[in-house]
Amino acid sequence: MASLTERARFLFHFFRHPIATGAVLPSSRYLAESMVEDMNLTQAETVVEVGPGTGAFTGAILDRVGPRTFVIAVELNPAFAAHLRTKYPALHVINGSAENLRRELMDRGRTSADCVLCSLPWAGFPEDLQHRILDAIVETLRPGGAFATFAYVHAAWFPAARRFRQILEGRFRSVVSSPVVWRNVPPALVYRCER
Numbered sequence: 001m002a003s004l005t006e007r008a009r010f011l012f013h014f015f016r017h018p019i020a021t022g023a024v025l026p027s028s029r030y031l032a033e034s035m036v037e038d039m040n041l042t043q044a045e046t047v048v049e050v051g052p053g054t055g056a057f058t059g060a061i062l063d064r065v066g067p068r069t070f071v072i073a074v075e076l077n078p079a080f081a082a083h084l085r086t087k088y089p090a091l092h093v094i095n096g097s098a099e100n101l102r103r104e105l106m107d108r109g110r111t112s113a114d115c116v117l118c119s120l121p122w123a124g125f126p127e128d129l130q131h132r133i134l135d136a137i138v139e140t141l142r143p144g145g146a147f148a149t150f151a152y153v154h155a156a157w158f159p160a161a162r163r164f165r166q167i168l169e170g171r172f173r174s175v176v177s178s179p180v181v182w183r184n185v186p187p188a189l190v191y192r193c194e195r
Helices: 004-016 029-036 058-064 078-087 098-107 127-140 159-171
Strands: 046-050 070-075 092-095 113-118 141-152 174-177 188-194
Touching (some): 029 058, 029 188, 046 058, 046 127, 058 070, 070 078, 070 098, 078 092, 113 127, 127 141, 127 159, 159 174
Parallel strands (some): 046 070, 046 113, 070 092, 113 141
Antiparallel strands (some): 141 188, 174 188
């Protein structure tokens, strides 16, 4: 569970930039566990987390990866990026856009990622930005690589959410929805995708 300080930090940034932050509270540890489930993180050589915020999923990712796994986090908000560098000193944190993911990996000697886990607020993005970020993620993933992101259940049947699911299905070989994680505010489900 996120500390009171982390929840306050997250809420502060939500009020300053609601669309970019996307939620009032950090995701729960239950949603974090659902995100990392079936991602084969222990075998991965390169794992990317996109939009980690205050690190609600980062700890679960770092707990699951192997000792030689290279983990990189791409965070647009400079305050969140600075917080992640302090909280997880072994994590490679990039303060930048996921649209530049391939170049960022190549600058660090990596040609592809085995897994990408993403907690971006997709519903708040215009469709062209969704396409650009997903294109960058797909370009980055090796064939057979895994991608996970989540959506809030209350919005899953809205036209924008259904369109986003179709965008995923157009880019990935398979897209599977997890059971609903009821112990998250608000309840959410995870999309697990394979390139």
